[in-house]
Amino acid sequence: MNLEQLRYPIGRFQVPEIISEKLLQEAITILEIFPENLKTLVQGLDEATLNMHYREGGWTLRQVIHHISDSHHNSYTRFKWALTEDKPIIKAYDEKAWAELSDYKTVPITWSLEHVSIIHHKLVHLLRTLSDEQWDRTFRHPDTGAVMNLRELALMYSWHSMHHFAHIKNAMASLIKQN
Numbered sequence: 001m002n003l004e005q006l007r008y009p010i011g012r013f014q015v016p017e018i019i020s021e022k023l024l025q026e027a028i029t030i031l032e033i034f035p036e037n038l039k040t041l042v043q044g045l046d047e048a049t050l051n052m053h054y055r056e057g058g059w060t061l062r063q064v065i066h067h068i069s070d071s072h073h074n075s076y077t078r079f080k081w082a083l084t085e086d087k088p089i090i091k092a093y094d095e096k097a098w099a100e101l102s103d104y105k106t107v108p109i110t111w112s113l114e115h116v117s118i119i120h121h122k123l124v125h126l127l128r129t130l131s132d133e134q135w136d137r138t139f140r141h142p143d144t145g146a147v148m149n150l151r152e153l154a155l156m157y158s159w160h161s162m163h164h165f166a167h168i169k170n171a172m173a174s175l176i177k178q179n
Contacts, residue, residue: 069112
């Protein structure tokens with residue numbers, strides 16, 4: 001695999017020109033089943049495996065799992081801001097700096113797995129209640145200036161779930177090949 005494939009094992013996120021109801025429902029389903037799939041995938045991983053980097057210069061599996069938790073928490077907050085404020089400018093965060101904090105390196109992954117499960121339950125419940133008008137609500141990213149609506153955000157976090165799932169799965173497959 002080349003570096004691009006290692007970094008983006010399912011490809012980079014691309015917003016489709018048209019987000020159909022079917023595509024949106026598929027994204028919500030991915031968000032719904034992701035926590036259990038992630039938990040099943042990483043169940044039984046030992047400390048050495050969790051502290052393994054999935055690629056040269058990349059995070060450890062432990063850092064990836066904690067990143068998913070924090071990133072999806074931020075996503076949930078972004079949905080709430082867009083639903084309750086008029087075209088808010090969201091708060092960005094430095095995910096690389098967060099990944100270097102002690103919790104990403106030391107706390108049990110079960111904490112983040114439980115957090116992902118709770119956030120996804122709340123998020124999926126919220127998404128299933130949105131009207132078309134609410135789905136059209138937007139926010140602006142402070143760094144890029146990009147405007148995103150909530151349909152796009154749902155698809156992006158569905159992709160983000162599968163993106164990191166593939167990182168972990170590929171790392172585990174690589175470890176098996178090495179042994």
